[in-house]
Amino acid sequence: MQRQLAHQIWYDMVLARLFEQAAAEQYAQGRIAGFLHLYPGEEAVAVGTLRAADTGDYVVSTYREHVHALVWGITPEAVMAELFGKATGCSGGYGGSMHLFDAGRRFLGGYAIVGETFPVAIGVGYWLRLTGAPDAVLCYFGDGAANQGTFHESLNMAALWKLPVLFVCENNHYQIGTEIHRHTAVPEIHRHGTAYGIPGRRVDGMDVVAVYEATRMALEHVRAGNGPYLLECETYRYRGHSMADPGAYRSALEVAELRARDPIDGFRERVLHEGWLEQAELEQAEREARAAVEAAVAFAEESLEPTNLEQDVYVQPLDLYDGTKA
Amino acid sequence: MKRAHNDRAGLVGVSRPAPVLQVWQALNIAHDEVMARDESVFILGEDVGLYGGSYRVTQGLFAKYGEWRVRDTPISENSFTGLGVGAALVGGRPIVEIMTINFALLALDAIINMAAKLRYMSGGQFKVPLVVRSPGGVARQLAAQHSQRLEHTLMNVPGLRIVAPATPQDAYWQLKQAVACDDPVIVLEHELLYFTEGPFDPGADPPPMHAAAVRRRGRDISLIAWHRMVDVCLEAARELEADGIDAEVVDLRSLRPIDLPLLLESVSRTHRALVVEEDCRFAGAGAEIAATLNEAGFFELEAPVQRVAGRDVPTPYNARLEAASIPDAAAVVRAVRGLLGPREK
Ligand SMILES: Cc1ncc(C[n+]2csc(CCOP(=O)(O)OP(=O)(O)O)c2C)c(N)n1
Ligand SMILES: [Mg+2]
Numbered sequence: 095m096q097r098q099l100a101h102q103i104w105y106d107m108v109l110a111r112l113f114e115q116a117a118a119e120q121y122a123q124g125r126i127a128g129f130l131h132l133y134p135g136e137e138a139v140a141v142g143t144l145r146a147a148d149t150g151d152y153v154v155s156t157y158r159e160h161v162h163a164l165v166w167g168i169t170p171e172a173v174m175a176e177l178f179g180k181a182t183g184c185s186g187g188y189g190g191s192m193h194l195f196d197a198g199r200r201f202l203g204g205y206a207i208v209g210e211t212f213p214v215a216i217g218v219g220y221w222l223r224l225t226g227a228p229d230a231v232l233c234y235f236g237d238g239a240a241n242q243g244t245f246h247e248s249l250n251m252a253a254l255w256k257l258p259v260l261f262v263c264e265n266n267h268y269q270i271g272t273e274i275h276r277h278t279a280v281p282e283i284h285r286h287g288t289a290y291g292i293p294g295r296r297v298d299g300m301d302v303v304a305v306y307e308a309t310r311m312a313l314e315h316v317r318a319g320n321g322p323y324l325l326e327c328e329t330y331r332y333r334g335h336s337m338a339d340p341g342a343y344r345s346a347l348e349v350a351e352l353r354a355r356d357p358i359d360g361f362r363e364r365v366l367h368e369g370w371l372e373q374a375e376l377e378q379a380e381r382e383a384r385a386a387v388e389a390a391v392a393f394a395e396e397s398l399e400p401t402n403l404e405q406d407v408y409v410q411p412l413d414l415y416d417g418t419k420a
Numbered sequence: 421m422k423r424a425h426n427d428r429a430g431l432v433g434v435s436r437p438a439p440v441l442q443v444w445q446a447l448n449i450a451h452d453e454v455m456a457r458d459e460s461v462f463i464l465g466e467d468v469g470l471y472g473g474s475y476r477v478t479q480g481l482f483a484k485y486g487e488w489r490v491r492d493t494p495i496s497e498n499s500f501t502g503l504g505v506g507a508a509l510v511g512g513r514p515i516v517e518i519m520t521i522n523f524a525l526l527a528l529d530a531i532i533n534m535a536a537k538l539r540y541m542s543g544g545q546f547k548v549p550l551v552v553r554s555p556g557g558v559a560r561q562l563a564a565q566h567s568q569r570l571e572h573t574l575m576n577v578p579g580l581r582i583v584a585p586a587t588p589q590d591a592y593w594q595l596k597q598a599v600a601c602d603d604p605v606i607v608l609e610h611e612l613l614y615f616t617e618g619p620f621d622p623g624a625d626p627p628p629m630h631a632a633a634v635r636r637r638g639r640d641i642s643l644i645a646w647h648r649m650v651d652v653c654l655e656a657a658r659e660l661e662a663d664g665i666d667a668e669v670v671d672l673r674s675l676r677p678i679d680l681p682l683l684l685e686s687v688s689r690t691h692r693a694l695v696v697e698e699d700c701r702f703a704g705a706g707a708e709i710a711a712t713l714n715e716a717g718f719f720e721l722e723a724p725v726q727r728v729a730g731r732d733v734p735t736p737y738n739a740r741l742e743a744a745s746i747p748d749a750a751a752v753v754r755a756v757r758g759l760l761g762p763r764e765k
Contacts (some may be wrong), residue, residue, distance in 0.1 A: 185545025217506020
């Protein structure tokens with residue numbers, strides 16, 4: 095792996111972890127509200143896949159998407175400000191944690207209804223095929239989303255019309271409190287593509303290098319006009335499903351076992367072992383990431399709130415009787 | 421104002437007076453025109469392509485524009501409507517045909533959770549120029565699962581626009597306006613209107629997409645309706661003439677927004693109004709229209725706005741019961757007489 099890429103990945107992973115820790119703290123202090131779904135433990139998935147993609151590609155993600163947004167280039171300031179509900183947030187304070195958007199960067203959300211990423215992604219893929227564009231779509235979904243009708247409907251259409259979509263399953267083994275063997279008859283999610291003739295594979299989602307390499311291969315397949323690919327990343331989330339979840343359905347031992355395979359620790363060892371980076375470089379990147387998160391929190395705190403309740407419901411505003419005018 | 425339209429052989433002649441067309445033909449011409457003019461427009465839905473559409477609306481377009489722009493889909497309403505949303509986010513102007521509005525219940529996530537909200541949730545970064553067309557209403561003995569009307573469900577959703585053309589001319593105008601609109605537009609069509617005729621002049625200037633239209637001027641009461649109920653009201657108005665009652669008939673044409681200025685102008689002349697809707701009475705679209713008029717038009721009204729609506733039952737298969745489940749001219753006449761009280765001739 096090139097030094098530069100290794101450095102980028104290391105920075106992304108550390109930033110991701112620190113950003114989410116800061117978000118949890120700010121939530122505890124009441125500055126962030128609503129549903130907040132955090133990503134610690136799963137960093138290698140977003141980082142490995144998105145660093146293997148091209149900047150012209152489109153990203154469609156779920157409500158657990160802070161890290162996808164960060165890796166895709168939305169600034170920590172804009173993401174944190176969105177969590178704070180501020181006008182400087184990447185959705186202007188109108189979306190919140192679960193609805194991050196950046197049209198210019200082709201970051202298309204941010205969907206809080208489980209299973210919505212599939213139709214959006216095939217819609218973009220359809221448009222790419224219709225217009226002959228070379229780009230691809232990365233479509234994220236959880237293991238729980240694989241039982242939604244849209245998964246099967248969209249896989250079928252993606253395969254039927256050979257749409258350039260990479261489906262990335264973030265299999266963290268839980269659908270809130272229901273473990274995968276209790277919610278899915280065939281828990282090898284990548285095999286679900288076979289019903290539609292979609293190739294797929296499972297990769298260790300705690301190993302960012304493996305995820306990166308698997309994504310490169312998968313995207314090559316997609317870009318070559320072969321149609322969709324289904325990449326299943328086996329991973330684990332350390333925290334509860336959201337801040338509202340105390341996590342009583344799993345044992346401390348289970349969490350501890352998975353923490354022992356931490357993707358950031360693993361990548362540090364690998365980087366040092368291979369000689370891609372020096373210890374001092376890792377520490378320097380970590381300091382930079384910490385500073386970036388602190389700056390993001392300060393920026394979010396200082397930013398103003400949005401004030402216009404009715405803007406952007408429509409492109410051309412619509413005149414409805416509101417009970418006061420006549 | 422009139423142009424020659426002999427370039428669409430077979431459908432539109434050049435002879436005067438204005439030609440008469442059926443609703444499906446007007447929609448067909450509108451689709452052809454928008455697709456010819458704008459390459460970002462594409463159609464998708466079940467049997468819209470090779471088969472030509474269940475009501476022939478997309479007939480001939482598959483051959484002309486090819487499968488990528490006229491796409492036959494599998495039976496996956498939520499996902500192919502959501503596909504339209506995704507494409508609209510990145511530059512497409514999709515027209516999604518949902519075979520009937522009953523099946524749109526399976527696509528409500530794409531319509532309500534996605535199309536209607538993405539612009540707002542993203543802080544205005546995206547527009548969603550999506551058109552969803554779908555026929556609905558009570559047709560001929562299609563039974564409960566194929567006879568619904570969903571106006572009320574969709575009217576309550578910020579982010580959507582809803583039009584309901586009843587004539588070939590409006591179908592042509594409003595479909596074109598819907599495609600040109602940068603917001604998601606639901607085009608509700610009525611199954612019994614596709615093969616009805618009306619004058620058609622493609623060169624005439626259209627009113628705004630949401631404008632209502634007065635179909636019959638009258639002094640004594642405003643009958644407010646849309647889709648098939650407009651004809652029912654016109655028939656009732658003719659019967660009421662015998663009683664010396666002069667009814668005005670307003671075709672709403674749009675359900676979100678409703679053309680409140682026109683309605684207020686109408687009741688400022690008639691001082692009475694009756695909303696006539698095919699859908700069930702309880703919590704229906706008519707309730708919103710009546711309530712709005714009662715609030716905003718209070719000082720013009722001599723009586724509260726009343727409603728004639730469908731009965732609160734699933735639509736039965738039996739023909740007599742089916743007919744009894746929705747308003748007819750006689751029901752409108754009765755309601756008008758009740759509202760106006762005994763009249764000296
Ligand atoms: C259609 C729908 N049903 C239920 C929910 C509530 N819900 C939110 S997240 C979630 C679990 C999803 O699990 P998974 O897809 O594995 O994603 P993860 O949260 O593990 O990343 C559920 C049931 C929802 N948001 N949308
Ligand atoms: Mg999960």
